[in-house]
Amino acid sequence: MTLMSVSSQLSHALPKGSLILGSENTRAFECDALGLYKQKPLAVALPTDIEQVKSVLKICRKTKTPVVTRGAGTGLSGGATPLEGCVVLGLSKMTRILSIDVENQLAVVEPGVRNLAISEAVSELNLYYAPDPSSQIACTIGGNVAENSGGVHCLKYGLTVHNVESIKMLTIDGEELILSRRDKGLGLLSLMNGSEGLLGVITEITVKLTKKPALAKLVMAGFDTVRECANAVSDIIKAGIIPAGLEMMDKFAIEASEAFAHAGYPLDAEALLLCELDGEVESVEVELEAALNILTGASTIKVSENEAERLLLWQGRKSSFPAVGRLSPDYYCMDGTIPKRHLAGVLEKISELSKHYKLRVANVFHAGDGNLHPLILYDAGMPGEIDKAEAFGMDILRHCVSVGGSITGEHGVGIEKLDAMCVQYTAAELEVFHQIKAVFDPQSLLNPGKAVPELHRCAELGNMHVHHGELPHPELDRF
């Protein structure tokens, strides 16, 4: 089958305006929010209903054309990066909210509905959709399910997988599969959450809605040392408090964010803690008092007096990525997770690595659930800096795994962390992942090559690291 024929078949199957062809026109889809990898697709299909999605899948299946499903393209791991000769199946036009069930606190939505649009649609009912990835203004719920997205409120309100009641999806064969939390037997719904577009195409999602808290208070605490701040995180949890959000930033991130957002962060602090308490008025007040008793070692402390102040204090944290981005031509965001008790030690390790690689790093993290986002600053225009930044990132992830953590907490593996997967899983475990893929997609047409590394890739990587004792970048110290 020639390339022309795939395009012309698609143009027959889709209404005008739902198909984008040609190198110039498809450029907007050549990468997701991870700009390191770019590839123009053969075509971009933007169906508006499920029948059109079925048509696209049928054409791709018959012509053995790879399909890369895409939401808003805000992913950070290259999950939606096109593959050579692929069709990008963009679901961003499927934006209908199909029904809202107030009594059972459920909403049925199409995959292209934006995360925040769900909360906006049910706001008057005093409800919202709890998971809040930082891209929530733009990212789609379909993409959230595909990545099992997190956010700053996961500790208390769960990840995407905890907030999805059921889904409808299409297999590569075009068969409709309905998966529910109430299904007896294997947890296929859990499997689909975070499957990164490799197992099927999600066409409808029933999400759980959460009652808005009566009150939310944000405590900001500055500390003289990172270790004291990390200890405060553990102490709050040990005291039986489950904050709605528990975020930490290092000095560099504090400075960058303050310069950007003017939230009133203490510039003399080595580390900053943001602790949000929400719920019924009375319980918030009790927890607030308990938290303040724990935070007596802080050098600065401030409690939001009103909603405007609370949002302003959040603004610094929420804009920390662009704030750090202003200070460097490029930055590389990592997403490792660790058991919280290793927080201080891991930060010290990152600081050592930063000195050795001679690349600056700003640290922001979801401290409550041990999810680190080190931002490595580099300049892609300087020869070798991309490689150096990637090697630095890989060393951080390796360290996260060595203390019992994971290479990715919420951004997914995509293309970016294929090598790191070899660090976290054995060949036998990776083989299980490949076999799961083959059950759903025996011809490997759905986002092939993403999320799970080929075993030979790991073998080569292993060799690369130990072969004759030679390491990549021999000029760099390893520890």
Next chain:
Amino acid sequence: MKSIAEFQQLIKESEQIHIGEACSESIENIDMRPYSGIVEYHPEELVITVKAGTSIAEIEKTLKKNNQALTFYTDNPEKTIGALYASAGADFADAILGVQIINGKGQLLNFGGQVMKNVAGYDVSRLLVGSRGQLALITQMSFKILPIDAAKRFQKKPKPQQNPSALHLLLTQKLKQIFDPYGVFT
């Protein structure tokens, strides 16, 4: 039987194995109750790792000392956590963070981990919840736990399970082939 190596050997050597209480003299049986105990527990992590034969009562007792609790419905404290895993649904799976299993080939495998957030690889630790001992021997699991008060809202009795679709069952059969290609677990 009390060690991983013994389980692995038995699985490799047996044609058929039933996990749980003995049901037939002709089929090899693995009773997981002797394989019990808390493997790791750091209250400030809100995570506990236990061997599959540990009774729910023992886990609850351990957690209670730190004013913490499991975040799913339990009806019979004498039951092992592994038995609950084998028959439970999504409400239980919500709390699962990772599992250690032995597949039908006798390989020891780990999926997920001991951290709250982990999206590396397919979520096998939640997939196998409800697998009724048909796909693998679950030897160890890690859970998210919460302070007692916060845990309460997750301890409601789950809604009754419903029979899945024909396609779900077909996929289940195919997935069994991956974990138990020789059909050891009955």
